[in-house]
Amino acid sequence: xxxxxxxxxxKFCFEELKVLLDINSGSVHIIDDTTWDFLDQLKIEQGDWExxxxxxxxxxxxxxxQGVAKELNQLIESNLLFSPxxxxxxxxxxxxxxxxxxxxxxxHDCNLRCGYCFAGTGAFGGQRLLMDREVGEKAIDxxxxxxxNRKHVEIDFFGGEPLLNFNVVKELVAYGNERAEKLGxxxxxxxxxxxxxxxxxxxxxxxxxxMSVVLSLDGREEINDKMRPFPNGSGSYxxxxxxxxxxxxxxxxxxxxVRGTYTHHNLDFAADVKHLAGQGxxxxxxxxVVADPTCDYAFKKEDLPFLEEQYEVLTRYYWQSYVNGKxxxxxxxxxDLNHGPCLPKRLSGCGAGHEYLAxxxxxxxxxxxxxxxxxxxxxxxxxxxxxQKAIALEFQKSxxxxxxxxxxxxxxxxxxxxxxxxxxxxxxxxxxxxxxxCELQRKRLECALYLQVKKHLFAANV
Numbered sequence: 318x319x320x321x322x323x324x325x326x327x328k329f330c331f332e333e334l335k336v337l338l339d340i341n342s343g344s345v346h347i348i349d350d351t352t353w354d355f356l357d358q359l360k361i362e363q364g365d366w367e368x369x370x371x372x373x374x375x376x377x378x379x380x381x382x383q384g385v386a387k388e389l390n391q392l393i394e395s396n397l398l399f400s401p402x403x404x405x406x407x408x409x410x411x412x413x414x415x416x417x418x419x420x421x422x423x424x425h426d427c428n429l430r431c432g433y434c435f436a437g438t439g440a441f442g443g444q445r446l447l448m449d450r451e452v453g454e455k456a457i458d459x460x461x462x463x464x465x466n467r468k469h470v471e472i473d474f475f476g477g478e479p480l481l482n483f484n485v486v487k488e489l490v491a492y493g494n495e496r497a498e499k500l501g502x503x504x505x506x507x508x509x510x511x512x513x514x515x516x517x518x519x520x521x522x523x524x525x526x527x528m529s530v531v532l533s534l535d536g537r538e539e540i541n542d543k544m545r546p547f548p549n550g551s552g553s554y555x556x557x558x559x560x561x562x563x564x565x566x567x568x569x570x571x572x573x574x575v576r577g578t579y580t581h582h583n584l585d586f587a588a589d590v591k592h593l594a595g596q597g598x599x600x601x602x603x604x605x606v607v608a609d610p611t612c613d614y615a616f617k618k619e620d621l622p623f624l625e626e627q628y629e630v631l632t633r634y635y636w637q638s639y640v641n642g643k644x645x646x647x648x649x650x651x652x653d654l655n656h657g658p659c660l661p662k663r664l665s666g667c668g669a670g671h672e673y674l675a676x677x678x679x680x681x682x683x684x685x686x687x688x689x690x691x692x693x694x695x696x697x698x699x700x701x702x703x704x705q706k707a708i709a710l711e712f713q714k715s716x717x718x719x720x721x722x723x724x725x726x727x728x729x730x731x732x733x734x735x736x737x738x739x740x741x742x743x744x745x746x747x748x749x750x751x752x753x754x755c756e757l758q759r760k761r762l763e764c765a766l767y768l769q770v771k772k773h774l775f776a777a778n779v
Contacts, residue, residue: 327728355373415465419473421453431544471507510530515561534554587628
């Protein structure tokens with residue numbers, strides 16, 4: 318009989334459902350109490366079916382246990398349970414990576430002074446400056462050349478606050494579309510903005526060019542204004558909330574995300590998600606802050622149980638909203654059980670350092686926006702290309718199968734080993750995950766899987 322590797326399954330209970338995940342195939346099963354207990358006993362007996370059945374026969378009876386064993390074996394034979402990971406273990410990154418996306422730092426300056434800003438309030442530890450048109454055009458040329466035969470590529474205008482350099486953004490979108498069309502390619506443009514400069518002209522431009530938009534708002538007014546003030550200390554909520562709400566309604570709630578950050582100051586972050594949904598936003602992402610432990614807004618170890626409870630609170634609210642016809646999307650609850658990501662995506666995540674690069678206002682290339690300004694991570698420039706191939710290779714090799722802690726984690730093919738920048742800062746290595754965030758990731762993945770199962774059952778009227 319096939320040897321069972323219990324590192325390849327995960328089961329959990331939420332509300333009325335017991336859920337069983339086959340990690341390698343991604344198959345999700347709903348199980349009953351008997352199957353739950355049988356799997357537990359099977360693990361205790363190190364895969365010995367007869368011993369597992371004997372241990373439970375007084376509780377469930379032979380007939381029921383025989384039925385459970387039969388169903389489990391059928392799933393195993395179909396590679397839907399305890400499925401092998403041979404193909405995954407043979408994975409090798411491409412020796413010729415394709416650059417798929419660039420993050421253009423068109424503004425190393427900002428009109429807000431957010432307390433938790435990893436970019437040093439927009440300057441990234443350097444001078445406050447804006448990218449000029451020439452550098453931006455060189456960056457676009459670099460992307461189109463290094464995307465090889467790939468037709469679809471992406472550019473995100475980032476900062477600081479990119480709308481401080483709106484004229485250059487407009488010029489680069491026009492240039493990019495023209496160059497891409499000549500080469501038979503398509504560029505998808507995105508912009509990340511705090512919304513302060515979201516004028517009618519800007520809104521029309523974003524809509525007319527089908528640009529995706531990430532809009533920064535932390536939730537409740539008092540929470541937002543505590544961490545996202547203007548330079549004079551005044552709050553930003555009253556200036557931006559209605560502006561960005563009108564904008565997303567004007568584009569019929571499509572192609573955007575309202576993105577916030579929660580900190581030690583608002584551990585009850587589910588209330589902020591509820592607030593945003595209640596205001597009428599339908600695409601929401603609230604992320605945990607990553608901060609130096611000495612900061613007053615940084616999480617403490619003892620915060621973890623309450624934060625996990627908050628994801629459960631949010632899950633119940635999400636489901637009730639869905640059933641009542643007032644559903645919204647929460648970024649971390651979006652999992653496709655039928656068409657998941659490709660193998661490289663499952664293993665390496667965002668592709669920072671080889672598929673995804675960031676460009677500073679001066680034209681320097683970095684693995685991602687979180688590394689910009691760190692000289693030892695400068696890969697090259699849009700003028701000379703990726704001169705430091707060793708850095709790119711280091712990031713390529715930092716996939717989940719090379720991370721010892723991750724290989725035994727059931728969520729390994731969903732988070733892909735976590736954020737490289739966070740791992741380096743808080744784990745001390747690209748290969749060492751940030752454990753606090755790992756715990757949060759596992760909790761919200763369980764919530765996400767539960768919600769997807771509920772949606773399938775709801776659609777089937779079960």
